Amino acid sequence: MTNFKTQTKLIWAVLLLSCFSMACQSKKSEDTMETTKTSILKEAWGQLPDGQKVSLFTLKNAKGMEVKISDYGGLITHWTAPDKDGKYEDVVLGYDSLAGYLKASPFFGALVGRYGNRIANAKFTLDGKTYNLLQNNGPNHLHGGKIGFDKVVWKTEELQDGRNGLKLNYVSKDGEEGYPGNLNVEITYVLTDDNALEINYTATTDKPTVVNLTQHSYFNLTGGKTDHLGHEVMINANHFLPVDKTLIPTGELKAVKGSVFDFTTPKTIGKGIDDTTDEQIKVGGGYDHCWVLNQPKKDSLVLAASAYEPTTGRFMEVFTTEPGVQFYTGNFLDGSITGKNGIVYKKRYGFCFETEHFPDSPNQKEFPSVVVRPGETYKTTTIYKFSSK
Template identity: 60%
Template sequence: MKKITFLFTALMALAIFSCSKTSKEQTMISTISKEIFGELPDGQTAELYTLTNANGMTVNITNYGGIITKLTAQDKKGEWADVVLGFDTLQPYLAEHPFFGALVGRYGNRIAKGKFKLNGTEYNLAINNGPNSLHGGKKGFDKVLWKATEVKKDSTVGLQLEYTSKDMEEGYPGNLTVKVVYTLANDNSLTIDYTATTDKETVLNLTNHSYFNLSGLKNDILGHEVSILSDSIVPVGADLIPTGKLRAVEGTPFDFRKPTVVGAGINKTEDEQIKNGGGYDHCWVIKRSESGLIPFATVKDPESGRFMEVFTTEPAVQFYTGNFLDGSLKGKNATFSKRFGLCLETEHYPDSPNQPQFPSTSLKPGETYHTTTMYKFSAK
């Protein structure tokens, strides 16, 4: 009888263990879900996709503008919090806002006076930033509805977005077909993969404009520690257009080759570049010893321990510290005051179409534009 009782107990324990294991395995699955986000003025419907990995990290993306509306990361206590600026509903994204979380195109950053020449033809772009064109114009890729397709693999979940920009849209030549894939992996990384083709030579510089705040939107980003693998920046004039030459970071407030507190040099306006940018709003040239996807930047919030690594195939990054945020915008239980978020916009240099000494941003028929950027989160 004792043997039978023991055997029964062992079998019950095994069954409980198996059920527990099965339940645990079921929760450790990446998922993607979709809901209605709202209606656009033309009657089209914007959707919101929620990507969740096996650890519980979530990323919310809408097919309106390819905007990342939410991204969660764990602190050193294991607690999750949203770490990007944005809104809970569609309507604020339809109004004026500083490109929170958006896909930017056709040309990320500024083009001087909204003009450039290509093969002897001058093209005039939409002017939307003083005398210049910024981030694709008045209706760039951040303000269009993308075709969305869910992508599910064994260890990742993703969202593929597609858009065709017609010839001369916002002044840019060529019918441009663009595909952007957001992929959330179980190592808590979010990868953004961009590809594009054109039927007429054009210029192209795609990026994402997420504002990060690793405190979980509790404090500003002046206490964040940032490192950037770069020996030089692209200096700008008072109009934030490049002067055409590079400037070494050594001995300046722009030296982030080692982790440096953002607030340490951001107000040193005796430096002309800090004054021109109103803080940090400059392009850092990434130091490379090899091509492909490389780590080039880190961000840490010392209080929470949240840590972000950034990788890219691009030659440069625009490091922007929310200098133009003024507290007039509120969202997700936070007021977006000055320097409440920071951006690391991987890209080619600003105004490259007018600066032949800069790496080319030209895309010709028969060529494929391809670039990748990855943000990876952990805690220290």
């Protein structure tokens, strides 16, 4: 009888010990999950002239890539990528502090909206009504106007679905910068462990409106050591959009074959950028055009472009559901801007792959539509993926 009681006590002791151990493991698991949840570093990053406080968020993955994003303008201020020796360096242009972006910035790292790129004569007609916008690029409207999405503070929250990412939300009021409808915009930046940054854009409206959102990071895969002319670029497009003297598309879809606009096989940016025998190069001062992507099915995710920098071995691929990509080669940089680490940004020191619908689409009915109506959801995805070779 005594042995039976002793055995029973021992069994209960083991069971209690086991339960305690499981509880500790569960608590440890919860703590680990909590650590993962709060892994995005948030820091104060100054304030706007009106007193609004601005924050900077750092996403970091298991390999060591870091992407810094501000709630002001959704700016990507820093973005590190590995070279062939595994060394991570910042590969985007920008400023060391908020002050630089507030003075004068050519859209370094910006979330652009409500309409990315140009709208001719700063107006468009929708459902029989004409909407007048700000002329801020010669006679045209560019990148959303005076206070576009790159110059407002977005609401932010860390993603709660296990992904390493940040969600940004902004409601653009009816009439803001001349656009119709209250537009509710949500954007997520998701950093994966294979060194890809996935950007998802969604928007809904309560009135018919036009929407064209994009990301305007300037890349230099040397880590800022020299210009970008030695980068080898591929653009998956058989056609591009010629522009007039104010950089508005003429409406023609022109074949790239046989021209300096042919990047269907990789070639250096510098190879044709100064070929002024090409009228379009003269007009753009280099490349500042939209390429019509080879997209087998509307809204399908395709490889849009890539860039390879031979001295570092850095390789970047861009995937998108958008029908076009604006390849801009920093033609308007002129050495008047001193950026991060005291680097002077000279002409062609950074290039952009702006995934988008075509410029001036609201006025060109032959182009894919940018109209969003109540009950519809604007939805696009772009992925920038880095590796080395």
